[in-house]
Amino acid sequence: MITILYILGGIVLLILFLAIIAPKGYNVSRSIEIAKPKAEVFDSIRFLKKQDEWSPWNKKDPNMKKEFKGTDGEVGATSHWIGNKEVGEGEQEITKIVDGERIESELRFLKPWKSTSDAFITTEAVGADKTKVTWGFSGTNKFPTSIFMLFMNMDKAVGGDFEEGLASLKSILEK
Numbered sequence: 181m182i183t184i185l186y187i188l189g190g191i192v193l194l195i196l197f198l199a200i201i202a203p204k205g206y207n208v209s210r211s212i213e214i215a216k217p218k219a220e221v222f223d224s225i226r227f228l229k230k231q232d233e234w235s236p237w238n239k240k241d242p243n244m245k246k247e248f249k250g251t252d253g254e255v256g257a258t259s260h261w262i263g264n265k266e267v268g269e270g271e272q273e274i275t276k277i278v279d280g281e282r283i284e285s286e287l288r289f290l291k292p293w294k295s296t297s298d299a300f301i302t303t304e305a306v307g308a309d310k311t312k313v314t315w316g317f318s319g320t321n322k323f324p325t326s327i328f329m330l331f332m333n334m335d336k337a338v339g340g341d342f343e344e345g346l347a348s349l350k351s352i353l354e355k
Contacts, residue, residue, distance in 0.1 A: 205318065206318060207318040208335050208342065209314055210339060210342035211315075212350055213306060213310055213313075214349065216310075216311060218280060218304070218305040218311045221313060221353060222311075225283060225303070225313065225349070227253040228257055229248065234345055234352055235345055237261075237341070240264070241263040241266060244263035244264070244267060245262045247259070248260075254274065255276060258271055258274075259271060259273075269289075270288055270289040272299070285300070286299070287299050297317045297318065297319035301313065313349065
């Protein structure tokens with residue numbers, strides 16, 4: 181009986197230790213330069229339906245079910261999706277727009293696990309007809325999910341998808 185208590189105590193201490201050293205948050209972003217004027221680029225990224233044209237997740241599940249609410253391209257517009265195992269289920273809501281500069285949204289993942297992240301896309305003129313686009317997201321890791329983040333690198337998990345999406349956006353806009 182005492183051995184079992186020591187084992188249980190050791191497991192509890194291990195979990196507490198892992199919770200203490202686990203990453204408390206994540207921040208992932210990628211950038212690309214597009215040979216188009218900033219206004220044109222911004223117009224292509226502010227609308228949720230247009231984001232679908234270059235989204236890497238649409239390619240992972242072309243049969244994904246989508247539902248849009250609100251006025252697309254404005255604060256409050258929401259896209260809800262239900263997809264395969266690779267894309268899961270969730271929704272994205274535009275929470276802030278700084279016209280011509282930045283779009284912020286809240287990503288609410290429902291399946292395969294619940295989490296919420298803050299996402300953004302920014303545009304920055306780097307010449308008369310050249311725009312730097314940065315796409316990223318951040319969030320906090322709550323217990324017990326934070327322990328899993330010891331074994332998962334969010335930058336590696338999502339960074340490649342951001343690169344793929346930005347490359348698709350560049351390809352579409354530079355046609």
